Amino acid sequence: MKTFDDLKRDVVDQGLCMGCGTCVGVCASGSIAIDYSLDEPEPQLVKDCTECGHCYEVCPGKNAPLRDLDKRFLGRERDPEKEPLGIYRACYKGWATDPYVRTSTSSGGMTSALLNYALNEGLIDGVLLAGWNPDPPYWRCRPFIATTPEEVSMGLRTGMMMVPNNSLIAEAVTRRKLSKIAVVGCPCHIQGIRKLQAHGQPKKFAEAIEFTIGLFCAATYYGEGTKHLIQEFANVQNLDDIIAMDYRGGRWPGSLYVVTKDRKIHWAGSKHDYTWHFLGSASYKRDRCLMCIDFSSELADVSCGDIFQEVGHVNRRLVATLPRTSVGEELLAGARAKGYIELEPHDPTLIPASGMGWEAKKHAGMYRLIQRKRYGWPTPEYQYPLKVTALPRTLTFPSA
Ligand SMILES: Cc1cc2nc3c(=O)[nH]c(=O)nc-3n(C[C@H](O)[C@H](O)[C@H](O)COP(=O)(O)OP(=O)(O)OC[C@H]3O[C@@H](n4cnc5c(N)ncnc54)[C@H](O)[C@@H]3O)c2cc1C
Structure with a gap:
């Protein structure tokens, strides 16, 4: 065994x-x-x-x-x-x-x-x-x-x-x-x-x-990526000040914001946009996710x-x-x-x-x-043959 x-x-x-x-x-x-x-x-x-x-x-x-x-x-x-x-x-x-479930959730x-x-x-x-950490640090998930x-x-x-x-x-x-x-x-x-x-x-x-x-x-991201967004884009340096957070706040698809002890809301990137995702987190994809x-x-x-x-x-x-x-x-x-x-x-x-x-x-x-x-680097095994096949398609992004 x-x-x-x-x-x-x-x-x-x-x-x-x-x-x-x-x-x-x-x-x-x-x-x-x-x-x-x-x-x-x-x-x-x-x-x-x-x-x-x-x-x-x-x-x-x-x-x-x-x-x-x-x-x-x-x-x-x-x-x-x-x-x-x-x-x-x-x-x-x-x-x-x-309507509450529809609007208070991700998609x-x-x-x-x-x-x-x-x-x-x-x-x-x-x-x-998945939920937010019930104990500090409140910006981590559990x-x-x-x-x-x-x-x-x-x-x-x-x-x-x-x-x-x-x-x-x-x-x-x-x-x-x-x-x-x-x-x-x-x-x-x-x-x-x-x-x-x-x-x-x-x-x-x-x-x-x-x-x-x-x-x-698409991937999960290193916590370090979230930290980077909070400190450098939401301008909250002390992570212990955070009492709540959301990755998809505001209008769909949403943006990352944190709430600090003084009840102020700090947005990473502009409200209602998805830039935080591309600005920061894409760089912090977990290595194992890159192999999925x-x-x-x-x-x-x-x-x-x-x-x-x-x-x-x-x-x-x-x-x-x-x-x-x-x-x-x-x-x-x-x-x-x-x-x-x-x-x-x-x-x-x-x-x-x-x-x-x-x-x-x-x-x-x-x-x-x-x-x-x-x-010869470590990889997961998926059984199906690994092949990159072209798939013609049009990339679009909806207006807000
Ligand atoms: C890490 C991650 C990456 C994603 N990437 C894409 C993408 O590239 N393209 C795309 O179309 N959709 C993506 N999604 C899915 C999308 O964000 C929504 O979760 C999905 O559309 C379902 O929406 P909903 O309104 O039905 O979910 P909700 O009703 O909001 O429920 C979402 C559920 O997901 C659970 N959850 C949230 N985060 C996690 C997590 N990290 N691990 C496990 N469970 C979690 C919550 O507990 C909740 O129950 C991603 C989701 C995650 C968690």
Whole structure:
């Protein structure tokens, strides 16, 4: 059996750990914990390893076998050249019908509305989410467990940091005794959950997962990038002065701002624009994210992302929504029937040109992997052949 030492040697010390937290989440003995004292969240051994091997088996850092996982969870292999978004059953633009949920969330509240529906209907007892640090420093993100719609609304909108949501699986199932949970996360979180379900152990944890909502993801960013934006663009030097923060404040798609103890709001970049993203954070993409080739959370039950093109709606709060499994389809149908969400057909060929994320993963990331392999540097294995395929498309950005 592999031990945490093997995981540390083969994944963490090779720079292949994403910080998704799955290793912590499956450790029934509580031997692994996330070390938040470091600049970036990282798993560490906090007591004796029981050598069960689960942490190694479920880790997507070194090995995310997309082909096997496609076959197992989505019913077939994809054609990597013809299916740039992975396998999905439908493509919608959707939104939360509750105006508060629609406007207080990242893109249009699809994710939160689906969770609210699932919690209210008893489909799940809880969900693993990302939120703000409950203790100082308040500008850092942490995972948390929500069991009510009120708690879902306490999650952050889009946290441009790595948040180890999966690290709370054991906490949710064992300590909080939640037997039906959902997980929200970036592609790496979803890969970790699928690996757990495929591994099937610890059984109680694997069987507790009812569904996953995967976010489109260009990358997560080093906390250092956020620090840079706060100090150099929002002009707040003392990070201890911060009492609240938002990466997507103001009008969609939103900007980063912090609130200081004197109740003043400090914007990084001009209000209502997205410049902070390009100004600062793009330079701070986490190295492991640069090696990821999954943009649209290709293994999730439902994938959600922004829509940056003009699509004939005055209200820009719309969510590109891709159900990929029967579980995802039923979730959408149920939430729609109960009035939580609205859906309209969306042209999937628009998605690769929506923002820069698809490009970052499917072309730049793919090419980077090819290069790294050439030099024998550590890389994750994805099973599908690595190939950069031209995809003619038009880049557009909506007027505010
Ligand atoms: C790091 C990151 C990068 C992204 N990049 C892109 C992109 O390039 N292109 C694109 O179209 N969309 C991207 N998205 C997705 C987009 O920001 C929205 O999350 C998505 O459109 C869903 O919107 P919503 O209104 O349905 O979500 P909401 O209802 O606001 O719910 C969002 C959920 O995401 C969870 N969450 C927030 N941050 C994190 C995090 N860091 N890790 C795990 N969970 C988190 C929250 O807990 C919340 O439950 C990204 C999201 C993240 C977190």
